[in-house]
Structures are given as C-alpha cells and as structure tokens.
Amino acid sequence: MYLFVKCACVTVLGLNLLSVCLSLPQQQQQQQPDPSNQGAGEPHLKIEVLTHATDCPRKSKDSDILVIHYEGFYDNGTKFDSSRDRPGAIPFQFQLGVGQVIQGWEKGLLEMCQGEKRKLFVPSKLAYGEHGSGPVIAPNSDLVFEVELIQVHDGPKPPNVFKMIDIDNDDHLTKDEMSMYLARQAHAQGIPVDLAAKQQEKVLDNLFKFEDKDGDGKISHEEFSGPKHEEL
Numbered sequence: 001m002y003l004f005v006k007c008a009c010v011t012v013l014g015l016n017l018l019s020v021c022l023s024l025p026q027q028q029q030q031q032q033p034d035p036s037n038q039g040a041g042e043p044h045l046k047i048e049v050l051t052h053a054t055d056c057p058r059k060s061k062d063s064d065i066l067v068i069h070y071e072g073f074y075d076n077g078t079k080f081d082s083s084r085d086r087p088g089a090i091p092f093q094f095q096l097g098v099g100q101v102i103q104g105w106e107k108g109l110l111e112m113c114q115g116e117k118r119k120l121f122v123p124s125k126l127a128y129g130e131h132g133s134g135p136v137i138a139p140n141s142d143l144v145f146e147v148e149l150i151q152v153h154d155g156p157k158p159p160n161v162f163k164m165i166d167i168d169n170d171d172h173l174t175k176d177e178m179s180m181y182l183a184r185q186a187h188a189q190g191i192p193v194d195l196a197a198k199q200q201e202k203v204l205d206n207l208f209k210f211e212d213k214d215g216d217g218k219i220s221h222e223e224f225s226g227p228k229h230e231e232l
C-alpha cells in the first residue's frame with residue numbers, strides 16, 4: 001500500500017494528497033509527465049487484455065471507485081508486490097482519475113469491465129520515474145502489472161481544486177495563492193503551523209517544478225494536473 005500512497009502524494013494536487021505531502025516531508029516528489037506530451041521516441045503504456053469480461057454493463061471511467069487484484073513485476077519478471085499475497089488477500093480499492101495511483105494505472109485501467117483482466121506494461125515515466133520508490137522500486141524502473149477488476153462503482157465527485165486555489169480567479173495559480181491554499185489545508189488537517197511552514201517551501205518548489213511546465217512562475221489551468229473540472 002505504501003507504494004500507492006507515496007505516488008498519490010506525488011501526482012495530485014488534491015486536498016487530501018497535499019496534506020499527505022505536508023505530513024510526510026521525507027517523501028520525495030516525483031515528476032510524472034502527461035503521457036499525451038510524450039515524444040514519439042518515448043516508451044508508451046501498453047495494455048494487453050488477458051481475459052475479456054463475459055458481461056459488461058458499464059466500463060470504468062475517471063472518478064469511479066475500482067476494486068482490483070493486482071500483481072506487480074519488474075521487467076525481468078520478478079514479482080515485487082501482490083494484493084493476493086497479503087493477509088486475507090484483500091483486494092485493493094482506490095478512486096480512478098484523482099491521482100491516487102501511478103499514471104500507468106490512471107490510463108491503463110480506464111474503459112475496463114468488471115471481471116476483465118489486463119496486463120499493463122508501464123514505462124518508468126508513468127510509474128515511479130527517476131526517483132523510484134523506497135527500497136522496492138529502483139529509479140527508472142519499467143514495471144508490469146496484471147490487474148483484475150473485481151468491482152467498479154460510482155465514486156464521489158472530486159472537488160475543483162484549481163478553483164479553490166485560484167483566489168483572484170484569473171485562471172493562473174501563483175506561488176502566493178498556492179502557499180495560502182497549503183496553509184489552509186494544513187490548518188484544516190490540524191498540522192502545526194510552524195511544521196507546515198517549514199515544509200511548505202519545499203512542497204511549493206517541487207509543485208512548481210512539475211506543474212509550471214513553461215516556467216513562467218504561474219501554473220495555468222492547462223498546466224495544472226490536479227482536479228480542475230466541475231464534472232468528470
């Protein structure tokens with residue numbers, strides 16, 4: 001579970017995730033580019049359907065809650081994680097499209113039917129990137145996952161985080177606006193002000209390094225990778 005919580009901290013600017021970043025300062029931020037921005041030579045996510053569903057009343061979409069079993073492998077075939085190997089073999093549950101999981105899953109588990117099994121070939125950049133993840137995932141690791149969708153149902157509508165941060169409503173997020181937002185979140189989470197302030201600068205730097213793609217010092221609506229729509 002650690003892997004995915006860490007990744008959530010990294011990829012999303014959502015409410016809960018920022019507070020995760022604030023409360024876990026030792027975790028590294030990590031850059032995960034939008035796959036649509038990948039160059040032609042960059043490795044892409046590959047999806048192989050292993051088992052088709054016999055019946056498919058609905059397909060998974062962003063904001064859905066997915067209950068899955070998964071196994072994760074290094075590209076040499078060695079297994080590094082499996083929901084089935086955990087005590088009680090309890091499946092993993094998460095919300096799709098809100099940054100709780102790696103980009104390879106966000107894209108690779110869309111349009112999936114209950115009962116379907118897929119194999120995802122996830123390039124490092126859509127997994128844990130150049131930083132890797134703790135002792136388990138080395139930097140620049142391509143990963144392979146076998147995923148079975150056990151259940152899919154509607155999830156809660158994610159908040160429009162962009163709008164919450166953009167106080168002056170000019171469609172751009174400044175460091176000041178982001179800083180105020182982080183402070184509000186820290187306060188709401190009961191994180192001590194001095195601790196939050198100490199971590200805020202680093203969090204802000206990392207956020208802007210990743211989000212401010214054209215480097216103009218502001219994060220535009222287009223650049224922002226967190227939840228920014230009223231409806232998904």
Ligand SMILES: [Ca+2]
Pocket residue numbers: 166167168169170171172173174177
């Ligand atoms: Ca603004």
Ligand SMILES: [Ca+2]
Pocket residue numbers: 211212213214215216217218219220223
């Ligand atoms: Ca910008």
